[in-house]
Amino acid sequence: MGIKWDASYDVVVVGSGAGGLTAALTAQMKGLKALVIEKTEYYGGSSSLSGGAIWVPTNFHLDKARLGDTPEKAQAYLDATVGDRVSRKRKEAYVMRGAEMVKYLHEETKHVRFKYIPGYSDYYPERLGGYPQGRSIEPEIFNLKELGEERKLMRRANLPTYGMVMNAFEFHKLNMITRIWEGKKTSLKVGMRLMRTIFTGYRPSALGEALIGRLRKSLMDVNGDLWLSTAFQDYVVDNGRIVGIIAERGGKKVYIEAKKGVILASGGFSHNQKLREKYLPLPTKTEWTSASEGQTGDIIDASIRQGAAIDLMDRVWGAPSAVPPGEKPFFLVADRGIPNMMIVNSGGERYLNEAVPYHEFVDLMYENDKPEARTTPSYMIMDLTAKSRYIFLGLFPGQSFPKRWYENGFVKKAETAEELAKQIGVPVEKFVAQFEKFNQDARMGKDTQFGRGDSVYDRYYGDPTLPNPSISPMENVPFYAVPVVPGDIGTKGGLITDEYARVLREDGQIIDGLFAIGNCAAAVMGETYPGPGATLGPSMAFGYVAADYMANKK
16 A cells, blocks of 8 residues: 555554553453544543443353343343344344353453442343343453553543442442441441541542443553554555554554454544534433543544445433532432432423433433423422432432522522422423322322332332332421433434454445444444443443454454
8 A cells, every 4th residue: 555554463453441542452362452532632522420330241240140031031131122123143143142242251350350230220121131130231440550650541420429439239338328337338348448548549430430440450561552642533444444544643643454354343423523513313412421622523424435324323322410510520320319309391290200321311311301391401309308308319318409509590499399490491281280199199199190219220229118118208397399300321322233343335345344342332222221231231332342343354
């Protein structure tokens, strides 16, 4: 070709989230020379900001827990949730190769370690093949000191937990600190961890930070390269094959050879307002996303120019969120499971089961958004009992809302339902009728409107001391209201790939040398979200698959 390469690798990975690091780590361990490029100054992407769990059926941790999962059950569940929106070959590849990935990383690295999350239900446990006990595993607590100076370059979540580090299982228990002894015991455990952090050099991390920390340390152990502040610009093509990329580093163009191929792991386009308005349901705002700021869809146009087919561009990994003015979104997961709470539209009426899986919640927000009853925003209504008993918007039970939230109108407070309706601008009569209907149902422990609490998943973040953990009447004043918007943790549309993560053209032919994983690829989960970690799990699984394919290709 006559190109003067500035650097030469077997595999070049674009993006430093869990999928990208897994791909590079696998390639390096299988004898290939791998480079990860990351356009921002921090590695980890949205994976660092996530819960860190991965949903991978039939993995060996589930076997150790005697869950009884099988490929047949997992496939049946994917058929019952994803359906035929995604090719059967891709779904089968995920079921078989995902478990292989988990075992490979456990056996071949010292640091990639997970544990089962008992009781964290699949999101649709009542469907064929679903598990009420759940299939998700989460990274073990990781000491960031093991990264040395590299820990300063990791993207940090900065969760509002006042220095307390806890994994998802611990948070679930801690959320009930005022209600059950297990919550109090967990608070003591987490508090002791904080004391250890204060008085020793221990630097624990959990959730997505622990996952990224473990993968980064493992990549360091095998001498895989990672370049920060290096932005993808375009492909280098030779006779229709992707042979490298052009990137910008230090204000200069660099040509990087990829002898075996390029793996795209660069995330979606959550922070690109122009692309959001082009593809996603309206209204939509970059301010509503919890994805990392680097997710701007850089590779989409360049890949389309190479003939890549795209799909699912109108879909997001939905995350109902509360966004205080000028602040980052609060992703409402456990917050929607507390019992003394309901969510209404601008007509003052409920329109869904508030505790449904978060992606479905956002889908329902858009489906029910009408000029006469807007759901964007909706309003979360709660009473003093909920505020005093449960963690809400990162605040511990009984902790006051920040004064600025009242001053800027983010939080409304009133002594009566009528007054609260006036403050949020919904029809008073309809709102009061809905308020009374909700309380009537809650006293009976049965949501006759939307069946909240009927699913095992609905009850996971609820109060186990109540007959129906999901609902309880709002009777203790004052009442509060907070706006809820259809946020996301990432877009899920992108390049269409096959069972080896190879990027496909519209006619189904592969683009030689180009692979895509994670949120820049059309999701293997289609339009749905089967369980906790169904974003990270596929990204890591197909990162492993792509690297393994290149290592074995002659």
